Amino acid sequence: MSRTEKSANGMMRRAIMAAPGEIEFEELEIPEPGSDQALIKVHSCALCTWEQRMYTGDEPIYPMAGGHEVSGIVEKVGERVFNVQPGDHVTLSGLYRCHQCESCLRGYENICENMYKVRNPPGGLGEYVLRYGADCFKIADDVPFEHASLSEPLACVLRSVKQSKLQGGERVVIVGAGLMGLLHLVLAKNLGAVVFVSEPDESRQQKALEMGADLAFNPLEEDYVEKVKALTNGRGADVTYVCVAHPSTVEPAVAASANAGRVLLYSSFFPKGQKIEVDPNIFHKKEVVLTGTMSQTRGEFLEAAQLISNRTVDLEPLISATYPLDQVKEAFDEALKINTYRVVVQP
Ligand SMILES: [Zn+2]
Ligand SMILES: [Zn+2]
Structure with a gap:
């Protein structure tokens, strides 16, 4: 059965970081977005240092559906998502923010006091991901998805x-x-x-x-x-x-x-x-x-997505290589070399 047939059957594949140097693939149902969520078909997922440290064993959190520097196309949205619609090209923030703590309320949602209390695997190394609509940021249709996936580090x-x-x-x-x-x-x-x-x-x-x-x-x-x-x-x-x-x-x-x-x-x-x-x-x-500083606010994410969309910054020199999802392991080995900048996996 080909991958497209699987997707058509409502199933998707996702890479899981299982142990140091070990990647496993799981098959799961394509999730349905909740009322304030969007389902995104992943195009590009860049391998950040966080995932690289998990791969080497320096950050031993297993099993983990890693991949937080993600871009793709909106497939479906819940009825309370207003900022994006199916067909939009987007880049995604994967940070959890509670919107209740004093840091969040004072404008420091990037250092939300409750961010580690909720297990929030980003899951970008898979064919589809769910995100809150508020965590989806539109990018211009003619911007390469690899560039868009760097919105997170740029932010x-x-x-x-x-x-x-x-x-x-x-x-x-x-x-x-x-x-x-x-x-x-x-x-x-x-x-x-x-x-x-x-x-x-x-x-x-x-x-x-x-x-x-x-x-x-x-x-x-x-x-x-x-x-x-x-x-x-x-x-x-x-x-x-x-x-x-x-x-x-x-x-x-x-x-x-x-x-x-x-x-x-x-x-x-x-x-x-x-x-x-x-x-x-x-x-x-x-x-x-x-x-x-640590991470970024949504406002900064928006700005980064716009800098990339408007071609104010050119990130092409920082894309070192791209790999298909099947070769996540090879992609990590490449990413760990000293002279690679970002390696991008494209499910
Ligand atoms: Zn990152
Ligand atoms: Zn908070």
């Missing part, structure tokens, strides 16, 4: 850039040119910043330069603080985005900050239990701000 980075209050002409340093570092680069250049990239890997440096970085340097070969000061006429960085999970990068980032500089810790995977040391005088004397 997270958009939040980080907003938090940094970056202004045109400011001098930015991005520490680490992985996918998140490069998304910061794209948005910072869009705002008219001068962007320097600190990255030891030469091919990643090259990628950053191709994507518009003004200069890239190797922090293992040059003293980070001296280099940043030299690049900024002795002033220091106005904004630093730390996009690697090495706690040792934080102190130099703070030390190399300009007066009123902002240092954003973007990585979510700093090793547990490790501490950082910074000179506390710097906060008083220089009004440096050290902070970070």
Whole structure:
């Protein structure tokens, strides 16, 4: 029986992360959307670091229907879904938000106090997914689904850039040119910043330069603080985005900050239990701000979807490879290589 026949019979396939390095496929009935839900036929699902960590065993939550960077076409909607309709191309947020806690009510739904109390597997590595209508964001019909699937990481980075209050002409340093570092680069250049990239890997440096970085340097070969000061006429960085999970990068980032500089810790995977040391005088004397962000709000998701739809940002250089659903395992192996940015699975 072919896959289309199965779909026609009301059945669908979905990849489940079963154990480190192990993917299983399950067959299940295509679900019916509830009154405030939409059923989406998945086209593209990008493999984020969260899923990669589950695949390697660093984030052992099994079994898990992973896949949260998803785009596709709306198939059916419940009667209380007003923002999308069947046939719409959409990108999907998969965050659970309670809309009841004080964080949600004060506009911080990205750090909802109850987000971990509800098991909410994103399930994007399957032929269909259900989402609340409010978590579906329209994308232009002519935008490749692979690009649209990157709305989620772009929205997270958009939040980080907003938090940094970056202004045109400011001098930015991005520490680490992985996918998140490069998304910061794209948005910072869009705002008219001068962007320097600190990255030891030469091919990643090259990628950053191709994507518009003004200069890239190797922090293992040059003293980070001296280099940043030299690049900024002795002033220091106005904004630093730390996009690697090495706690040792934080102190130099703070030390190399300009007066009123902002240092954003973007990585979510700093090793547990490790501490950082910074000179506390710097906060008083220089009004440096050290902070970070987590996930994104729906408003930021909407903005990211629109930036992609309007082609304000070009994410093509960040799509490293695409694989069919049957080859999820191969897709993960590819995603774990150092010079891949996003690998996309297309059910
Ligand atoms: Zn993600
Ligand atoms: Zn909440």
